[in-house]
Amino acid sequence: MSLKGKRIFYIEDNVGNRSLVEVLMEQRGAQCAFERWGDKDVVRRLMGFMPVDLILLDLMLPNNVSGYDVFDMLRTIPALNAIPIAVTSAADPSIEMPRSRAKGLAGYIAKPISVLFFPSQIADLIAGKHVWYGG
Secondary structure, eight states, rough: OOOTTTTTEOOOOOOHHHHHHHHHHTTTEEEOOOSSHHHHHHHHHHTTTSSSSSSEEESSEEEEEEEEHHHHHHTGGGGGTSSOEEEEESSSSHHHHHHHHTTTTTTEEEESSSSSTTTHHHHHHHHHOOOOOOO
């Protein structure tokens, strides 16, 4: 599966998770940029990486910031409204998947991510499909 030329912005504080996603995406031709904190710098860094095909969010970020907080902030910026945003999280999918749907996210991918399925899940999200994967 090729993701050649696709650009993915991932807000994730865990270095291991970032590294795995980066390897999986780069093997398929995608470029990734990362933000660790999810604070106001995320917008500056994201805008510097445009154009972006997909934004991935961890739900549990440092400094009492949640992925939902970041999602709400990003959706206030008109230039980012057309970009699909999906969650990757180790939080309980039975709780967070319905919450993610209600917020209007494009999908939820449970951690640990599946090395086998993750690239196709990303391709589906970029193609405009919704992905709800609870592991």
